[in-house]
Amino acid sequence: MSTAGKVIKCKAAVCLEVKKPFSIVEIEVAPPKAHEVRIKILATGICRSDDHVVSGSLYSPLPCVLGHEAVGVVESVGEGVTSVKPGDKVIPLFVPQCGECSTCLNPKANMCSQNDLGGASGLMPDGTSRFTYKGKPVHHFASTSTFTEYTVVHENAVAKIDAAAPPEKVCLIGCGFSTGYGAALNTAKVEPGSTCAVFGLGGVGLSVVMGCKAAGASRIIGVDINKDKFAKAKELGVTDCVNPKDFDKPIQDVIVEMTKGGVDYSFEVIGRIDTMTAALASCQLNYGTSVIVGVAPSASEITFHPMLLFTGRTWKGSVFGGWKSKEAVPKLVSDVMTKKITLDPLITQTLPFDKINEGFDMLRSGKSIRTVLVF
Ligand code: COD
Numbered sequence: 457m458s459t460a461g462k463v464i465k466c467k468a469a470v471c472l473e474v475k476k477p478f479s480i481v482e483i484e485v486a487p488p489k490a491h492e493v494r495i496k497i498l499a500t501g502i503c504r505s506d507d508h509v510v511s512g513s514l515y516s517p518l519p520c521v522l523g524h525e526a527v528g529v530v531e532s533v534g535e536g537v538t539s540v541k542p543g544d545k546v547i548p549l550f551v552p553q554c555g556e557c558s559t560c561l562n563p564k565a566n567m568c569s570q571n572d573l574g575g576a577s578g579l580m581p582d583g584t585s586r587f588t589y590k591g592k593p594v595h596h597f598a599s600t601s602t603f604t605e606y607t608v609v610h611e612n613a614v615a616k617i618d619a620a621a622p623p624e625k626v627c628l629i630g631c632g633f634s635t636g637y638g639a640a641l642n643t644a645k646v647e648p649g650s651t652c653a654v655f656g657l658g659g660v661g662l663s664v665v666m667g668c669k670a671a672g673a674s675r676i677i678g679v680d681i682n683k684d685k686f687a688k689a690k691e692l693g694v695t696d697c698v699n700p701k702d703f704d705k706p707i708q709d710v711i712v713e714m715t716k717g718g719v720d721y722s723f724e725v726i727g728r729i730d731t732m733t734a735a736l737a738s739c740q741l742n743y744g745t746s747v748i749v750g751v752a753p754s755a756s757e758i759t760f761h762p763m764l765l766f767t768g769r770t771w772k773g774s775v776f777g778g779w780k781s782k783e784a785v786p787k788l789v790s791d792v793m794t795k796k797i798t799l800d801p802l803i804t805q806t807l808p809f810d811k812i813n814e815g816f817d818m819l820r821s822g823k824s825i826r827t828v829l830v831f
């Protein structure tokens with residue numbers, strides 16, 4: 457029996473309060489309104505950004521259905537939707553691509569004005585929610601909300617992908633992999649033969665490493681305080697691993713010494729302001745470029761010596777790897793299908809959706825790279 461046009465009751469992991477485990481409860485998911493798409497989620501990855509909301513360091517209104525890295529199948533579409541239809545395999549997009557705003561019309565930009573990051577409203581673009589729990593509205597998250605059997609997204613926040621793509625793998629294209637890989641290729645534009653330093657060797661940092669390698673970097677320095685991250689990092693292309701805990705001087709001084717002046721490109725993939733300035737100071741004066749990929753806690757502000765920039769370094773940020781989401785995501789999935797990209801090393805666990813709290817515990821303990829939840 458078709459569910460189109462009807463409210464769907466389904467299971468979701470709702471974040472009711474910060475610093476508390478997810479509550480696995482039954483919610484109601486309203487049908488998609490005009491230009492919206494209701495999606496049955498097949499697989500969703502656990503990303504550190506979701507945990508930043510749970511820990512309270514990143515603000516998003518609660519109660520909320522978190523999750524933003526997923527693959528699903530379109531269940532039904534609202535009036536006027538043309539780019540996807542029921543039955544299509546899709547990836548929700550936490551950075552939408554409306555195709556019409558000044559960002560979308562600029563070939564150098566990807567932060568579409570329709571995004572709900574930063575000053576998060578936790579609502580659909582029309583200012584309402586499609587989720588209800590115990591008769592009260594539940595917020596959306598980052599235009600996506602994937603820790604649920606069914607979600608609703610705006611048409612601008614969903615991309616159709618190859619029907620044959622394995623959901624439990626290509627869900628990483630929805631965030632972690634693309635964010636890191638694109639930071640190296642699109643934002644830094646790493647050149648063959650260059651030297652790079654990647655601060656933080658989690659799922660996103662390792663994807664930066666893969667991007668640096670794909671771009672032909674000849675030396676990639678991996679920086680992490682958890683030495684257990686080093687073996688996999690080396691497998692993926694890191695040439696030198698450094699643990700700041702092993703030195704009694706600032707890590708930037710260690711890197712500048714190792715490289716006789718600093719790296720060409722550095723990346724901060726942790727989300728801490730001290731490592732952001734350390735990454736900047738680790739790159740060459742005159743031409744070094746440092747890219748911020750991590751999101752620092754909502755309330756933080758950075759101070760740094762202006763001389764670091766005056767002497768010629770460039771400091772940039774990268775959201776979703778600089779990719780224009782709706783057009784790039786299907787291509788990245790094709791690259792997985794043709795084995796140009798391999799995601800397997802990034803996935804350390806696949807768990808049933810009900811074990812979401814266990815998956816988050818593994819991320820917090822530093823034991824997992826990416827945990828994928830399947831429905
Ligand atoms: N020095 C060196 N390494 C450190 C330090 C430190 N002081 N502190 C932690 N680390 C290491 C950890 O041991 C870990 O290996 C790594 O840093 C961080 O990895 P994870 O697994 O915790 O996180 P990822 O890779 O899943 O995500 C990292 C991000 C920085 C990308 C994430 O935290 C974030 O800020 N995401 C927001 C970016 C974004 O685009 N958000 C939108 C949707 S994701």
Ligand code: ZN
Pocket residue numbers: 503504505506524525631632
């Ligand atoms: Zn993410």
